[in-house]
Amino acid sequence: MSQQNPDLIIENLHVNVEGQEILKGINLQANIGEINAIMGPNGSGKSTLAYTIMGHPKYEVAQGRIVFRGEDITKEKPTQRARLGLFLSFQYPTEIPGVTVSNFLRTALNALRPQPVPVPEFLKLLKEKMALLKIDQSFASRYLNEGFSGGEKKRTEILQMAVLQPRMAILDETDSGLDIDSLKIVANGVNELMGPHMGALVITHYQRLLNYIKPDRVHIMMDGRIAMSGGDELVQKLESHGYEWVQKGAGLKV
Amino acid sequence: MEDKTMPVSAAGEPEWVSAKRRDALASFSSAPYPVMRYGLNITTDLGELGLENLKAQRQKPPKVENMNKDIIIADLFTALKEYPDIVEKHLFRSMGFADCRCPNCITNVIANHKLASFHQAAWSRGLLVYVPRGVTAGEPVYADLHTEGSSIDHTIIVAEPRSSLSFLENLSGEGKYRSGVVEVFAGDGSRVNFGSMQNYGRGLVNFSLKKAIIGRDANVEWVTCDIGSGITKSDVSSVLNGPGARTMNRGIFLGSEGQHFDFHINAIHSSPHTESYLLTKGALNDNAKAIYRGLVKIAREAKGANGYQKADTMILGGRAEADPVPYLEIDNNEVKCGHATTVGQIDPDKLFYLMSRGLTEIEAKRRILEGFFEPLVRLLQVEHTQNEARRLMHGGIIRGLGKEMEASV
Numbered sequence: 001m002s003q004q005n006p007d008l009i010i011e012n013l014h015v016n017v018e019g020q021e022i023l024k025g026i027n028l029q030a031n032i033g034e035i036n037a038i039m040g041p042n043g044s045g046k047s048t049l050a051y052t053i054m055g056h057p058k059y060e061v062a063q064g065r066i067v068f069r070g071e072d073i074t075k076e077k078p079t080q081r082a083r084l085g086l087f088l089s090f091q092y093p094t095e096i097p098g099v100t101v102s103n104f105l106r107t108a109l110n111a112l113r114p115q116p117v118p119v120p121e122f123l124k125l126l127k128e129k130m131a132l133l134k135i136d137q138s139f140a141s142r143y144l145n146e147g148f149s150g151g152e153k154k155r156t157e158i159l160q161m162a163v164l165q166p167r168m169a170i171l172d173e174t175d176s177g178l179d180i181d182s183l184k185i186v187a188n189g190v191n192e193l194m195g196p197h198m199g200a201l202v203i204t205h206y207q208r209l210l211n212y213i214k215p216d217r218v219h220i221m222m223d224g225r226i227a228m229s230g231g232d233e234l235v236q237k238l239e240s241h242g243y244e245w246v247q248k249g250a251g252l253k254v
Numbered sequence: 255m256e257d258k259t260m261p262v263s264a265a266g267e268p269e270w271v272s273a274k275r276r277d278a279l280a281s282f283s284s285a286p287y288p289v290m291r292y293g294l295n296i297t298t299d300l301g302e303l304g305l306e307n308l309k310a311q312r313q314k315p316p317k318v319e320n321m322n323k324d325i326i327i328a329d330l331f332t333a334l335k336e337y338p339d340i341v342e343k344h345l346f347r348s349m350g351f352a353d354c355r356c357p358n359c360i361t362n363v364i365a366n367h368k369l370a371s372f373h374q375a376a377w378s379r380g381l382l383v384y385v386p387r388g389v390t391a392g393e394p395v396y397a398d399l400h401t402e403g404s405s406i407d408h409t410i411i412v413a414e415p416r417s418s419l420s421f422l423e424n425l426s427g428e429g430k431y432r433s434g435v436v437e438v439f440a441g442d443g444s445r446v447n448f449g450s451m452q453n454y455g456r457g458l459v460n461f462s463l464k465k466a467i468i469g470r471d472a473n474v475e476w477v478t479c480d481i482g483s484g485i486t487k488s489d490v491s492s493v494l495n496g497p498g499a500r501t502m503n504r505g506i507f508l509g510s511e512g513q514h515f516d517f518h519i520n521a522i523h524s525s526p527h528t529e530s531y532l533l534t535k536g537a538l539n540d541n542a543k544a545i546y547r548g549l550v551k552i553a554r555e556a557k558g559a560n561g562y563q564k565a566d567t568m569i570l571g572g573r574a575e576a577d578p579v580p581y582l583e584i585d586n587n588e589v590k591c592g593h594a595t596t597v598g599q600i601d602p603d604k605l606f607y608l609m610s611r612g613l614t615e616i617e618a619k620r621r622i623l624e625g626f627f628e629p630l631v632r633l634l635q636v637e638h639t640q641n642e643a644r645r646l647m648h649g650g651i652i653r654g655l656g657k658e659m660e661a662s663v
């Protein structure tokens with residue numbers, strides 16, 4: 001395994017948004033089957049990195065590249081990235097009026113599978129995953145994210161992940177907006193789905209989530225760069241020392 | 255009128271009907287053709303229609319499905335024989351209701367309006383639906399009005415006090431010209447739900463005038479869906495004519511490839527505590543154009559009235575244009591009234607969201623558009639018409655987006 005190239009390789013990534021450089025040379029590697037946590041202060045570029053990996057057209061790659069499962073996807077459309085197995089759980093999920101959760105998920109699943117999934121099989125899968133995440137069945141026929149509470153949106157993101165079964169999920173602050181019980185349910189759900197065939201980049205501000213979802217590695221972003229990487233002891237350090245400590249130690253990149 | 259023109263009277267109809275036709279013919283001859291203006295520099299001149307020389311075509315009588323024996327559903331010529339009092343009391347009565355005075359509105363200048371006068375002179379197919387006092391019609395009345403060539407269709411709906419009716423017209427066919435007037439008389443405390451699904455061939459000019467006179471505590475809901483025809487001139491008016499009268503008007507349009515739409519939606523509050531809600535949603539591809547004028551008019555007598563209008567248009571192709579113009583005319587201070595219009599493109603964040611789940615750009619756009627219309631489609635009363643509306647929109651959306659895709663490759 002160690003001889004093989006990592007599944008996700010981000011190399012010297014520079015990203016501009018509306019003419020302003022936000023990511024200033026990110027290097028990051030991650031494998032399917034692993035959990036990588038990304039932490040960092042507000043505005044350090046975590047969501048920008050997530051959007052860029054997923055291919056949002058507003059985020060312009062000025063330099064560097066992104067390789068996933070051996071394919072350079074730097075210029076690919078989000079569609080193609082999803083089909084290769086990437087998934088983004090949005091920090092602020094978008095409302096899609098008039099499109100029901102169930103209808104949408106079936107379309108998406110069929111877009112990812114080589115063969116369309118028969119309706120009864122799909123409904124069974126959806127029901128099962130809704131039960132896993134303790135989402136009321138009535139949500140299946142509601143319009144996607146429309147009028148959902150903050151926490152309901154986050155849970156629905158994880159429901160989508162559970163149904164679509166990506167290889168690598170980016171969870172952008174999935175924990176923020178969740179109450180304590182919901183956090184447990186979502187974390188349990190994520191853990192259940194995680195395994196040798198699925199990895200995650202978990203973006204979070206809080207130790208709370210990482211107590212449930214144990215990261216293999218932790219990366220700390222500061223001002224558009226990865227300032228420090230290490231094991232999960234970093235989470236503890238950060239909690240007690242704050243980001244100033246990272247800034248001071250930024251020279252000592254691991 | 256000469257032989258080759260539309261017949262001015264039908265065999266065996268009563269003299270009072272023929273007299274109305276003659277009066278209307280006189281106004282038709284003296285009135286100028288309307289010119290529709292889109293924004294600053296786009297105009298459609300209807301003079302080229304040459305209605306004087308329009309060939310008459312026999313149309314199949316309306317095909318109507320309903321099992322309810324308590325209500326009257328009759329071809330209008332038959333109704334003239336069997337229910338003459340009902341027809342005489344209502345035929346063109348809604349036209350007499352003074353309402354809108356804005357310069358482009360035809361609802362109040364009907365006698366002088368070319369197309370409306372033509373309709374009154376030459377109507378050649380018709381339908382009467384009569385719901386007696388206190389009767390609930392139950393299952394929606396479904397009317398299939400198919401046009402071959404040209405047709406002039408007149409529909410009268412009478413809902414007597416405390417009755418209720420759902421009605422749905424399906425407008426289809428190919429041809430040159432279609433004129434359709436619908437008059438709804440909603441008696442005190444009645445409920446009428448009127449749905450319309452229009453998908454004419456692209457060569458046809460569609461003139462449509464719908465008007466409801468709504469009594470005390472009565473409620474009329476309109477759901478109209480315009481997808482076909484080359485030029486559509488459509489006016490839908492609700493006259494809130496008794497205290498507590500309400501109307502909801504929801505309109506959908508979807509156009510591409512040179513289609514023109516001219517909508518005029520009116521809510522006329524002439525009584526206190528009346529309510530109106532006008533909502534229009536449209537999408538335009540290619541070089542299609544739409545003008546939308548919504549009017550909420552609140553008369554001095556209409557204390558405590560409440561009116562709101564909203565028009566949202568999506569522009570899919572670079573050369574499509576939409577021009578929404580909301581009017582509020584308020585002669586009373588003790589009212590609530592508001593409006594909102596948007597003209598925009600597909601939200602790139604919605605597009606990204608769906609594409610990030612594996613949908614192609616075109617699938618994602620299609621979903622967003624279908625979702626945009628879906629809440630209104632759901633209001634069509636008959637399920638197979640809902641599905642028909644979805645199917646037609648699906649086709650229309652794919653057609654427009656397909657082109658865009660070719661262009662982008």
Ligand SMILES: Nc1ncnc2c1ncn2[C@@H]1O[C@H](COP(=O)(O)OP(=O)(O)OP(=O)(O)O)[C@@H](O)[C@H]1O
Nearest residue numbers: 017018022040041042043044045046047048049058
């Ligand atoms: N569309 C945009 N237009 C302008 N500036 C942007 C845009 N998107 C991001 N930025 C800027 O880029 C920087 C990084 O933002 P980003 O959302 O990636 O931060 P983050 O690390 O996710 O923060 P948070 O922890 O608050 O979610 C911020 O300064 C932000 O204002």
Ligand SMILES: [Mg+2]
Nearest residue numbers: 046047048091
């Ligand atoms: Mg963020």
